[in-house]
Amino acid sequence: MGLFDGKQSAFAGCACDCGVSRRGFLAGSAAFAATAVLPESAPAQASPPPAAPFRIDVHHHLTPPDYVASVGTRARVPKPALDWTLAKTLEDMDSAGVQTAMLSITTPGLWFGDAGASAKLSRSCNEYAAKLCIDNKGRFGSFAAMPMPNVDATLAEIAFAFDTLRADGVSMFTSYEGKWLGDAAFVPVFDELNRRKAIVSVHPTTASCCGNLIPYIPDTVVEFGADTTRTIASLVFSGAADRWPDIKFIFSHAGGAMPFLIERFEFLARAPQAARMVPNGVRTTLRKFFYDTAQTSNPAAMGALRQLVETSQIVFGSDFPYRTGLEHVTGLNNCGFTDADLRKIERDNALGMMPRLRV
Numbered sequence: 141m142g143l144f145d146g147k148q149s150a151f152a153g154c155a156c157d158c159g160v161s162r163r164g165f166l167a168g169s170a171a172f173a174a175t176a177v178l179p180e181s182a183p184a185q186a187s188p189p190p191a192a193p194f195r196i197d198v199h200h201h202l203t204p205p206d207y208v209a210s211v212g213t214r215a216r217v218p219k220p221a222l223d224w225t226l227a228k229t230l231e232d233m234d235s236a237g238v239q240t241a242m243l244s245i246t247t248p249g250l251w252f253g254d255a256g257a258s259a260k261l262s263r264s265c266n267e268y269a270a271k272l273c274i275d276n277k278g279r280f281g282s283f284a285a286m287p288m289p290n291v292d293a294t295l296a297e298i299a300f301a302f303d304t305l306r307a308d309g310v311s312m313f314t315s316y317e318g319k320w321l322g323d324a325a326f327v328p329v330f331d332e333l334n335r336r337k338a339i340v341s342v343h344p345t346t347a348s349c350c351g352n353l354i355p356y357i358p359d360t361v362v363e364f365g366a367d368t369t370r371t372i373a374s375l376v377f378s379g380a381a382d383r384w385p386d387i388k389f390i391f392s393h394a395g396g397a398m399p400f401l402i403e404r405f406e407f408l409a410r411a412p413q414a415a416r417m418v419p420n421g422v423r424t425t426l427r428k429f430f431y432d433t434a435q436t437s438n439p440a441a442m443g444a445l446r447q448l449v450e451t452s453q454i455v456f457g458s459d460f461p462y463r464t465g466l467e468h469v470t471g472l473n474n475c476g477f478t479d480a481d482l483r484k485i486e487r488d489n490a491l492g493m494m495p496r497l498r499v
Contacts, residue, residue, distance in 0.1 A: 147176070149174040155379030156254045195240040196490035196497060198283075198341065198390060199434040199457025199466060200241035202229065204268040209247065210261050210388040215248040226272065226279060229460065233279065236458065236465025239487075240497050243269045244283040244311040246436065246462075247345050251288065251316060258287040262297050270305040278499060280342045281308040286329075294329050308494050309339025309388075314371040318348045322374030322381075334384035341390045341491055344368045368396030377408065379417040381425045390455060390491050394436035398426070399444035419461035430493075432457030433485065451477070 144166070167367065202226040203217070211217055233241055245265050251258050262285045269282040286302035287293040301307040310333065312321060317326055321342065333340060344364035344392055351359055368391055374391070375381045392400075405422045408414050418425055427449050434457035445454065456472075458465040472482060 144213055148157070150488050155363050160380065163180060166377075167403075176215045178269065184224070185197045191237060193234065193237045195234070195465070195469070195486040196494075197236075197238045197241040197458050198455045198490055199343075199432045200229070200238075200243060200460050201246040201390060202235075202243045202269060202272070203245075205460075206264040206268065206455075210257070211248060211250075211252075214488055217248065217363070218339075218462075221246065224461050230276075230279065232458070232460050232465050236469050238458075238465050240279060240281055241458075242283050242308060242490075242494075243272065244341060244343065245285040246343060247313075249313055249345060250285055255287065255290040255293055256431070258290060259293040259297065261285075262287040262292055263300070266297070266305055266307065270307070271401060278497075281497065282493065283307065283309045283311040287313060288329070289310060289325065291320065291326065295332055298329070298336070299340075302338070306372040308496075309341055311341045311343060313343055313345040314367040315347045320367075320371040320374035321370070321376035322376075324378075327380075330384050330387065335412075337386040337388075341388065341392075342368070342371060344396065345381050365396035366498065367400045368392060369401060372396070372398050372426070373405070376422060376425050376493045377417050378413050380469070382430070385428070389395065391429055391431050392443045392459075393434055394430070394441045394454075395426075395429070395431045399441075399448050402426075402448060403462050424444045427453065429453065430455055430489070433468055433472060434459035435463055437468040437475065438477050442472070442477075443477040451481045451484050452489055452492075454485045455489050489496065 157231065199220065201224070202219045206215060208222060229241065250261050250265070264284045266282065269280070269284070273282055275278045282301075284297065284305065284306070284307040286297055293421075298310065301310065305444060314320065321330070330340075344367045346359040346363050347367045347370065350363050350366070353363070372395060381389075400484075404420070405426075407420050409422045429449075430453050431445055431449065432455050433442070436445075442454075456468065458468050468484075472485065
């Protein structure tokens with residue numbers, strides 16, 4: 141059935157009294173317009189071919205069946221994640237001109253207090269994502285799920301993800317049981333990721349301190365941005381970011397509230413203890429990180445971020461299935477970026493981190 145099949149036309153009942161049918165009138169009008177504008181000898185113009193997909197989406201979620209079966213007994217899996225399918229992902233990618241989506245697991249995450257169950261679920265999700273990459277050549281990459289905060293299990297999964305599954309990076313959450321990523325407990329994990337010069341995609345979650353603070357406002361609205369800001373602060377002011385200079389951190393949602401709080405970050409850096417952790421200044425450290433555009437492809441958020449970092453540090457993210465790729469393409473087009481800057485954000489900056497995606 142066509143788009144308008146079975147539906148009344150907007151022109152129905154709008155006949156004129158001149159004895160000309162609506163179809164004849166429109167055809168005659170089109171013919172007159174064509175002869176009035178084009179010379180008689182003008183050749184017909186063929187429609188340009190559709191542009192090949194080129195964007196790289198670094199913030200794109202999947203929901204493996206094993207994840208639903210395991211997590212559904214422990215926590216509520218949001219409906220967009222429950223409704224996820226491979227066909228929907230590919231459709232969204234195609235509509236937004238996305239060549240490759242980097243797949244990751246999102247909230248409610250993989251940790252529910254059972255180290256063994258978390259390790260098993262991480263492995264299952266990572267193998268599922270790896271198979272999608274193989275079966276859909278060139279369309280997907282993987283940021284492997286980690287069984288944090290269990291350090292030993294995480295180190296084992298890092299080795300398996302990189303050495304066996306050839307993952308492109310790992311995915312972490314902003315906090316685990318009241319500890320943020322700069323916490324000393326996680327040093328062995330990040331030492332290993334730094335040794336591997338790994339990409340670490342950081343996704344927000346609800347911190348154990350702060351869930352459901354305002355019952356009628358979901359944690360995703362305010363708390364996710366706040367927890368991203370907390371974990372950035374923990375990495376900066378613990379000195380961890382400088383300890384791990386070879387990790388390529390990607391922070392979701394333009395860094396949460398961090399760009400808006402830069403003055404407070406810099407004021408804290410005046411204190412002697414904090415200053416020792418950022419000897420080259422706060423901005424120097426923050427400008428090494430990468431920030432995605434997911435749910436922040438608007439002039440306010442991008443304007444603040446651009447005042448802080450170069451365009452080279454911004455990468456395209458859609459947050460599918462919670463939002464669409466096309467929404468973010470459209471939004472970025474209204475943020476004042478030049479065509480060259482958009483090309484960097486939508487493709488080239490990610491290629492710099494993941495050159496295997498070049499086609």
